Amino acid sequence: MEKKIIFSIFFVLGFLQVFAQQTLKGKVTDKDKQGILGANIYWLNTSVGVTTNEEGKFQIPYKSIYKKIVISFVGFKTDTLVVKEVNFLTHVLKEESVLEEVAITAQKKATSRSFLQTQNVFTVNSEELLKAACCNLAESFETNPSIDVNFSDALTGTRQIQMLGLNSPYLLIAQENIPMVRGASQVYGLTFTPGTWVESIQITKGAGSVVNGFESISGQINAELVKPFSDKKFFINGYGNLNGRLELNTHFNHKINKKWHTGLYIHGNIRTEKFDKNKDGFLDTPLAEQINVMNRWQFTNNETGWVSFLNFRFLNDRKQTGQLNFNPDLHKGSNTIWGSEIKTKRFDFSGKVGYVFPELPFQSMGLQIAFSNHDQESYFGLRDYNINHQSVYSNFIFNSIIGDTRHKFKTGLSVTYDKYNELVETTNFDRNENSLGAFFEYAYDNTENFSATLGVRLDHHNLLGTFVTPRMHLRYVPWEKGVLRASIGRGKRSANIFAENQQLFASSRQININNSGGNIYGLNPEIAWNYGVSFLQGFRFLDEKGDISLDFYQTNFENQVVVDWENPQQISFYNLEGRSVANSFQLETNYRLNHHFNLRLAYKFFDVTTDYVSGNFSKPIQPKHRFFTNLSAETHKRKKGSQWKFDATYNFIGKQRLPNTNSNPTQFQLAEYSKGYSLLNAQMTRIFSENFEVYVGGENMTNVKQKNPILGSENPFGANFDSTIVYAPIFGSTFYAGFRFKID
Secondary structure: OHHHHHHHHHHHHHOOOOOOOOEEEEEEEOOOOOEOOOOEEEEOOOOOEEEOOOOOEEEEEOOOOOOEEEEEOOOEOOEEEEOOOOOOEEEEOOEOHHHHHHHHHHHOOOEEEOOOOOOOEEEEEHHHHOOOOOOEHHHOOOOOOOOEEEEOOOOOOOEEEEEOOEEHHHEEEEEOOEEEEOHHHOOOHHHHOEHHHEEEEEEEEOOOOHHHOOOOOOEEEEEEEOOOOOOOOEEEEEEEEOOOEEEEEEEEEEEOOOOEEEEEEEEEEEEOOOOOOOOOOEOOOOEEEEEEEEEEEEEEEOOOOEEEEEEEEEEEEEEEEEEOOOOHHHHOOOOOOOEEEEEEEEEEEEEEEEEEOOOOOOOEEEEEEEEEEEEEEEEEOOEEEEEEEEEEEEEEEEEEEEOEEEEEEEEEEEEEEEEEEEEEOOEEOOEEEEEEEEEEEEEEEOOOOEEEEEEEEEEEEOOOEEEEEEEEEEEEOOOOOEEEEEEEEEEEEOOOOOHHHHHHHOEOOEEEEOOOOOOEOOEOOEEEEEEEEEEEEEEEEOOEEEEEEEEEEEEEEEEOEEEEOOOOOEEEEEEOOOOEEEEEEEEEEEEEOOOOEEEEEEEEEEEEEEEEOOEEEEOOOOOOEEEEEEEEEEOOOOOOOOEEEEEEEEEEEOOOEOOOOOOOOHHHOOOOEOOOEEEEEEEEEEEOOOOEEEEEEEEOOOOOOOOOOOEOOOOOOOOOOEOOOOOOOOOOOEEEEEEEEEEO
16 A cells, blocks of 8 residues: 555656746855855745755745845844846855854864754764774764664674664665675675775665665665865875774875866775783784775866766775684694684776756756675685675666755666675575666655655566665654654665675584575565654753754564574574564764863664574674763864864663573583673874874773683684674773874
């Protein structure tokens, strides 16, 4: 019935007559030519109005009867302009002297929840990313309570992220709205994007847009990279910590001419020191080295409306872990000393071309294309795992309006191709996947208190079949600074069971696949519905601004590939028979204590249960309760730009259910639940000038360490070896220091 209703809506919309209507387009800036976000634009004595976007731009319907336009924003003088012709309007607002400081502070807000967007989106900008080390994208969420960061195993120390109680494979992780971390790169892909390359991150909870594909189930993460046009001409960042990790990042940007800009970004990291603080004979952190190079081109022609980006990137990453005395040249393939190597080479290309119709500024079209070749060769003790993944992605998008700018739509076509060559021990799991899809998304916004986005896409996939993906987002403003949102959507994906669970190779568990006759590993695709409601309320207390938000989301699986490790002697993959539901609740508040201090508090509750063949259990290594606190402070900025900044983040992680180990010998059995623990991270930054700063910090300053993270470590080739049950840090406290230098 839901599908019929959605199709009926789009069928009716398809036959609506599109009336030609003029639109006035413009930009509102401050005296420094910086675009003003959220300025109000409306025709005098009418209810027709819009607000400016992040760049200060707007477009508003125009009729010949409209003569005067009003532009206003808090902290600035309200202006009324006479409009005689429909030309691009650029207007500079003058600041009210008594509110000048407030306006500037609003421009520098490090994180923001949008009151205007229909979807539940949280934006993290570069200021927020500098509050922690953020050496790579996987480590960029330490100060954000919406994303949980966990360790996947006791050997590689790779950080995995979760949202709404589900692992990262259920997220659509994109780079500039092109799906990027997927398939073979699912586990380590987030570590392949250096933190200094990231300009901002947009986090969307719940069902995402149909424009980006059908795979998103629990949400979307989009990383916007720094732009050659706006990034510094030269930037260098050096980093080192006490567990032997050294990093260097350099940016070189050059203006070729008025329309072309290019940037060369180089990242390198290395770890050569060996640590075994818990004396189990295994490295606490892997030896590692990575070289990562990206060349980025940007073309902008404001006169014709064309804009494009081209990215070329090459990565070479190597990790070695295992016992302290392991030497790959001597011990690889032998059962004398246990060791592991993971070698990854990756090349990818992505391009975006966009065009805005000069005479119709509300109408545009764009093409996204991407290619990647991901090659991983690895072994875990005596187990080989190799995967080569070649991927092609293209997406064409057309944007326009129906009648006026209150009714907008996006439509287009997408094509994907994925070729997998996968070797698991001695068995090949090769396959090709390809899909062709079409989508249509309608957005309504009455510019006052209600907006809605209805989307549907139809895809034909050679292994998943032909299927429909509907999604809906609603937004309602019941009163001032209050926003109520609701969403519902369906997602479908093929589970890459080995690439997504590589940590399970570092154990003696036997691998079992219960073949259900499906097209991928003998398994059927995963299908889930996500439902969500959220409420955001802004407030002012003691003359300072703040907001409080409540989110509740449920993910209900029609089918799921269950990863069952309740038997310590084996790992089983099979299709769901019964129910699998993930419930997530979050309460968060952000408050500016005064001009120098900001406070963020959050509480999260997860209830994630699945029907296994042995019964219904909650998800292992998943705390039901989490508490989060972040306090940031900064001193007054002096004339030459010198300043101090401080940031501290506290997490309490509640007890977690551990996988069943009752069939192990007594010495290798674990308790049913782990104990809760607290983590404290802190950083101090000294800004000497606009061009140079240094920072020092500590992670896990409470020095929490999991006891015996590796079962059977004394006999890694024995039947009870298992490094996968990791619920807390292993290394203990880590302290670091670094510097940043830039030339405008």
